[in-house]
Amino acid sequence: MTDLAWISTAISNARPQAMGALLRYFRDLDAAEEAFQDACLRALKNWPKNGPPRDPAAWLIFVGRNSGIDAVRKRAKQAPMPEEDQISDLEDAEGDMAERLDGAHYRDDILRLLFICCHPDLPATQQIAVALRIVSGLTVKQIARAFLVGESAMEQRITRAKARIADAGVPFETPGAVERSERLAAVAAMVYLIFNEGYSSNGGEAPARAPLCEEAIRLARLLLRLFQAEPEIMGLTALLLLQHARAPARFDENGEIVLLEDQDRSLWSRKMIDEGLALVDKALRHRKPGPYQVQAAIAALHARAATAADTDWTEIDLLYGLLEQMQPSPVVTLNRAVAVSKVRGPEAALAMIEPLEERLSGYFHFFGLRGGLLMQLGRNEEARVAFDRAIALANTAAEAAHIRMHIDRLIKESSEKSIQKAR
Amino acid sequence: MLYAILCYASEDVVCSWSKEQDDEVMAKLLNVQDKYAKAGRLGPVARLLPTTAATTLRKVKGEAVVLDGPFAETKEQFLGFYTLECRDLDEAVEFARELSEVNPSGGSYEIRPVSVFNPTKVAV
Numbered sequence: 219m220t221d222l223a224w225i226s227t228a229i230s231n232a233r234p235q236a237m238g239a240l241l242r243y244f245r246d247l248d249a250a251e252e253a254f255q256d257a258c259l260r261a262l263k264n265w266p267k268n269g270p271p272r273d274p275a276a277w278l279i280f281v282g283r284n285s286g287i288d289a290v291r292k293r294a295k296q297a298p299m300p301e302e303d304q305i306s307d308l309e310d311a312e313g314d315m316a317e318r319l320d321g322a323h324y325r326d327d328i329l330r331l332l333f334i335c336c337h338p339d340l341p342a343t344q345q346i347a348v349a350l351r352i353v354s355g356l357t358v359k360q361i362a363r364a365f366l367v368g369e370s371a372m373e374q375r376i377t378r379a380k381a382r383i384a385d386a387g388v389p390f391e392t393p394g395a396v397e398r399s400e401r402l403a404a405v406a407a408m409v410y411l412i413f414n415e416g417y418s419s420n421g422g423e424a425p426a427r428a429p430l431c432e433e434a435i436r437l438a439r440l441l442l443r444l445f446q447a448e449p450e451i452m453g454l455t456a457l458l459l460l461q462h463a464r465a466p467a468r469f470d471e472n473g474e475i476v477l478l479e480d481q482d483r484s485l486w487s488r489k490m491i492d493e494g495l496a497l498v499d500k501a502l503r504h505r506k507p508g509p510y511q512v513q514a515a516i517a518a519l520h521a522r523a524a525t526a527a528d529t530d531w532t533e534i535d536l537l538y539g540l541l542e543q544m545q546p547s548p549v550v551t552l553n554r555a556v557a558v559s560k561v562r563g564p565e566a567a568l569a570m571i572e573p574l575e576e577r578l579s580g581y582f583h584f585f586g587l588r589g590g591l592l593m594q595l596g597r598n599e600e601a602r603v604a605f606d607r608a609i610a611l612a613n614t615a616a617e618a619a620h621i622r623m624h625i626d627r628l629i630k631e632s633s634e635k636s637i638q639k640a641r
Numbered sequence: 642m643l644y645a646i647l648c649y650a651s652e653d654v655v656c657s658w659s660k661e662q663d664d665e666v667m668a669k670l671l672n673v674q675d676k677y678a679k680a681g682r683l684g685p686v687a688r689l690l691p692t693t694a695a696t697t698l699r700k701v702k703g704e705a706v707v708l709d710g711p712f713a714e715t716k717e718q719f720l721g722f723y724t725l726e727c728r729d730l731d732e733a734v735e736f737a738r739e740l741s742e743v744n745p746s747g748g749s750y751e752i753r754p755v756s757v758f759n760p761t762k763v764a765v
Contacts, residue, residue: 228654230657272716432659439656442693447710452709489690493691493694496694497693497694500694503707
């Protein structure tokens, strides 16, 4: 890795903490961003010359705060700018400075920075975009690419979202315990959204969107380091790792979906699975189950199965039952039905999903699953109807192609039958 | 004498390497180890998963309590170790220097003589 690459990783790692602290100092998002930018520019000049500081975040906060104050003064035309080398010469100051930085604020600073991005007035996609810009520091171009929209459209979206955040006012008071846990829950949900945005892509888009999954994992690990004893944050991190571990096997070379049961499990990332399983084990010791932990436990059962046939569907059925109680949703029931079909057969699964039709009438996976179950029961004509609905609702070309494959099989079967009849 | 070379670095930095960057660093580190392995001097080597996956068991008033997270919160974390047979400290320092040259994470290598060594094999 070159010096520059090293500096850029160090800066992007320090970013949440530094931005969080600068936001607390300046109480204004734009001012904090400007100060951070300025500190980064100075880092690029200073670090290759003087070597990397021991604590990059502390360095950036210190320099950013000074330059931010300069900017305010300059605007007010009160005092001249101090000499550049006075600010960049931090060799001795650095040690003290790290101590002086108020360590107690560190956790709440980062949480606040993430929390302002999940303002309830902002639609989910804007929350994600603005978090990636402000917290992760991705460029507008990178974010636009991940969302598959034009750069100027994304620029507008982020500018609007930031204006809304500014209007809403940033909560600066130190949160109480209840408020802190509410913030943490909102932030966890946003991290999950970022992950899903990257995860629910099709094969062709996957390379462009994978960074979203990686960024979500990075943010989850960051949260976990801040809140080390929160079982739901362990669950969230585990869930993301276990899901992302399968990424190399989810699409074939043509970008077509490979279903879980057909995936080449040797392609799964062993390292991510091990980390995910360790986190699930840790979380379960707390005996404070929550939706992320249950979902992670389900993902863990898939990860632990050496082959698709080894999957413990009975346990998965039970866990989905638990999730249904915690978070009743037709989508959860639909997922449970997959497990039910393996344990009690397609008929039972079909009976389970029939009542969901009204609420899931616009949901691709509902008709995909219904078609699949009907096909297993040999009710080919009804299956065909369900598959046609699914194709009409497909979100990606890969989804449509996958259903098309089933329909082709049905057509082939029925023509074979009619040939047999003709004979 | 057998030395343990303990690796400390900022996990934030190491965890945010892309897979390609990580692979590149690992390949270079393996290259350094190879030479020593061929000479029959390299013992067990381990790289640890992030400290977020760590659990700590601590004895409090005579009772073992299981806690989340690593033993201590520090700016640099214990990420892994090497063991190496060395004639003297200089040789151990030289090995650590070679590792540090190909490792862009900054960080440090703590060099400690091994007192008890029990290389029981496990099937990985």
